[in-house]
Amino acid sequence: MSRVIAIANQKGGVGKTTTAINLGAGLAVAEQRTLIVDMDPQGNATSGLGFDKTTVPSSVYDVLIDGTPLQDSILTRVHFPFLDLLPSSQDLVGAEVELVDRPHRELGLRDALGPVRDQYRYVLVDCPPSLGLLTLNTLAAADTVLIPIQCEFYALEGLSQLLNTIRLVQHSLNPRLQVEGVLRTMFDSRLNLSRQVAEEAKEYFGSRVFRSVIPRNVRLAEAPSFGKPIVLYDILSSGAQSYLALAQEIIGQVAAG
Amino acid sequence: MSRVIAIANQKGGVGKTTTAINLGAGLAVAEQRTLIVDMDPQGNATSGLGFDKTTVPSSVYDVLIDGTPLQDSILTRVHFPFLDLLPSSQDLVGAEVELVDRPHRELGLRDALGPVRDQYRYVLVDCPPSLGLLTLNTLAAADTVLIPIQCEFYALEGLSQLLNTIRLVQHSLNPRLQVEGVLRTMFDSRLNLSRQVAEEAKEYFGSRVFRSVIPRNVRLAEAPSFGKPIVLYDILSSGAQSYLALAQEIIGQVAAG
Numbered sequence: 364m365s366r367v368i369a370i371a372n373q374k375g376g377v378g379k380t381t382t383a384i385n386l387g388a389g390l391a392v393a394e395q396r397t398l399i400v401d402m403d404p405q406g407n408a409t410s411g412l413g414f415d416k417t418t419v420p421s422s423v424y425d426v427l428i429d430g431t432p433l434q435d436s437i438l439t440r441v442h443f444p445f446l447d448l449l450p451s452s453q454d455l456v457g458a459e460v461e462l463v464d465r466p467h468r469e470l471g472l473r474d475a476l477g478p479v480r481d482q483y484r485y486v487l488v489d490c491p492p493s494l495g496l497l498t499l500n501t502l503a504a505a506d507t508v509l510i511p512i513q514c515e516f517y518a519l520e521g522l523s524q525l526l527n528t529i530r531l532v533q534h535s536l537n538p539r540l541q542v543e544g545v546l547r548t549m550f551d552s553r554l555n556l557s558r559q560v561a562e563e564a565k566e567y568f569g570s571r572v573f574r575s576v577i578p579r580n581v582r583l584a585e586a587p588s589f590g591k592p593i594v595l596y597d598i599l600s601s602g603a604q605s606y607l608a609l610a611q612e613i614i615g616q617v618a619a620g
Numbered sequence: 621m622s623r624v625i626a627i628a629n630q631k632g633g634v635g636k637t638t639t640a641i642n643l644g645a646g647l648a649v650a651e652q653r654t655l656i657v658d659m660d661p662q663g664n665a666t667s668g669l670g671f672d673k674t675t676v677p678s679s680v681y682d683v684l685i686d687g688t689p690l691q692d693s694i695l696t697r698v699h700f701p702f703l704d705l706l707p708s709s710q711d712l713v714g715a716e717v718e719l720v721d722r723p724h725r726e727l728g729l730r731d732a733l734g735p736v737r738d739q740y741r742y743v744l745v746d747c748p749p750s751l752g753l754l755t756l757n758t759l760a761a762a763d764t765v766l767i768p769i770q771c772e773f774y775a776l777e778g779l780s781q782l783l784n785t786i787r788l789v790q791h792s793l794n795p796r797l798q799v800e801g802v803l804r805t806m807f808d809s810r811l812n813l814s815r816q817v818a819e820e821a822k823e824y825f826g827s828r829v830f831r832s833v834i835p836r837n838v839r840l841a842e843a844p845s846f847g848k849p850i851v852l853y854d855i856l857s858s859g860a861q862s863y864l865a866l867a868q869e870i871i872g873q874v875a876a877g
């Protein structure tokens with residue numbers, strides 16, 4: 364049984380990549396076979412894990428555009444035996460235009476993941492900050508969507524567009540798509556604004572809000588400059604502890620069905 | 621003489637909207653007739669200035685897709701006599717797909733701005749976090765690009781793609797396009813990471829880096845929840861002072877030619 368989780372929010376800078384890397388590492392540490400897919404042309408998940416997207420032999424671009432088998436493009440045992448990565452590349456910036464005129468343009472990732480899904484317990488897909496074809500491909504391929512929201516004013520504004528897009532995908536491309544949950548990130552308990560938005564998110568989403576909250580913690584912003592997930596950079600940090608707790612919460616949810 | 625400035629960076633959450641609103645207000649306070657254009661489907665510049673993008677009578681969508689004259693869609697005297705806004709709307713999320721098959725799909729904004737340019741000293745265009753058709757429209761219409769970069773690890777990574785896109789636009793759509801400057805945002809002098817990235821940006825861009833640096837200041841994140849630019853919300857804050865300094869720097873540059 365494997366679960367494909369899209370990490371999506373078109374609002375920029377809310378912690379999508381940081382969540383993909385560190386939830387991925389948290390699941391791998393708990394010995395859950397995990398694949399991270401970097402669907403963002405910026406390639407931050409690829410570089411944040413220590414790889415150079417300009418020199419990777421093969422990437423998600425080759426899989427989507429040339430039909431290279433996903434199996435042949437994966438980097439295996441990334442920092443942990445149970446963590447693999449399908450990297451991004453420079454070319455991905457052109458992928459949305461190249462996909463526009465193709466038949467089934469939204470289904471490339473779903474079809475590519477088919478043959479490998481059962482090798483992984485979790486597949487986490489890091490999305491770019493937009494609702495274009497790369498994000499649509501991801502939503503079409505996913506079982507659930509994890510929505511990081513920053514505890515700041517603009518956080519709740521774009522959510523109705525995102526939920527709308529999810530509904531459209533459920534009606535057409537992927538009827539089984541569910542919302543995994545809303546993850547509050549960069550929470551700073553000293554700030555009124557932060558506490559206020561965190562509270563509003565809870566009112567708005569109720570039980571679909573993760574109990575785990577990711578605090579603002581500079582160690583999370585430092586770790587990618589060393590190419591490491593937070594658990595390898597500073598396991599004692601509040602950032603590391605919160606992502607380990609999130610991993611446990613997700614593993615527990617799946618067990619509970 | 622008017623100057624159209626694109627505020628662009630496909631990296632999300634780097635302070636594009638915060639810069640559009642507060643540089644716009646800073647220029648208006650200095651009695652420079654200024655127009656802010658909200659080209660982001662999220663509509664954060666529209667709501668950050670106190671408007672509801674679901675109820676605006678007309679928006680940049682109508683201008684781009686239906687050819688409504690820009691003059692008829694502008695909200696005038698927004699907080700200041702010298703500040704106008706061309707708002708975003710919910711529909712804008714579909715604009716990129718709707719523009720794809722149109723002739724001159726990248727030139728809608730340039731053509732729409734033509735008749736009104738000379739009424740403004742500055743036109744600031746807030747871009748979404750992507751290099752799609754809305755950003756291309758903006759680069760085709762702009763005289764210069766102002767690039768906000770967050771003083772964090774991922775900041776420098778996407779810049780080569782952005783500079784590449786600017787070069788492509790210079791060769792095809794807009795030969796006179798220049799880089800106005802790189803603006804360092806969310807700078808926190810207490811953090812090594814912040815000082816390091818700010819330093820690297822200076823080495824990378826040299827004289828094209830603004831002297832003004834925007835500090836991380838929670839008042840900047842609070843102001844939009846009151847629908848106000850920082851100079852009206854908290855003029856004494858470091859955030860307000862830094863954006864006023866930036867406005868002066870830009871006015872001074874133009875004067876110096």
Ligand SMILES: Nc1ncnc2c1ncn2[C@@H]1O[C@H](COP(=O)(O)OP(=O)(O)OP(=O)(O)O)[C@@H](O)[C@H]1O
Pocket residue numbers: 374375376377378379380381382403407490491492548549550577578579580581583584585587602630631632633749772773774
């Ligand atoms: N909890 C946190 N505390 C402190 N800094 C954080 C935290 N989470 C993320 N960051 C930093 O904030 C910035 C934005 O985070 P990140 O790049 O993960 O967001 P994103 O949603 O993936 O952005 P984009 O929309 O560009 O893809 C990065 O510099 C990251 O290191």
Ligand SMILES: Nc1ncnc2c1ncn2[C@@H]1O[C@H](COP(=O)(O)OP(=O)(O)OP(=O)(O)O)[C@@H](O)[C@H]1O
Pocket residue numbers: 373374375376492515516517631632633634635636637638639660664747748749805806807834835836837838840841842844859
């Ligand atoms: N200097 C600053 N200090 C503190 N908070 C800031 C600062 N500048 C921006 N912010 C906050 O950081 C978040 C991201 O800023 P903003 O929305 O302006 O970025 P953006 O580049 O426009 O994002 P997007 O890529 O989604 O369009 C917002 O919540 C904003 O209020």
Ligand SMILES: [Mg+2]
Pocket residue numbers: 379380381403407489490491
């Ligand atoms: Mg990201």
Ligand SMILES: [Mg+2]
Pocket residue numbers: 636637638660664746747748
């Ligand atoms: Mg913005």
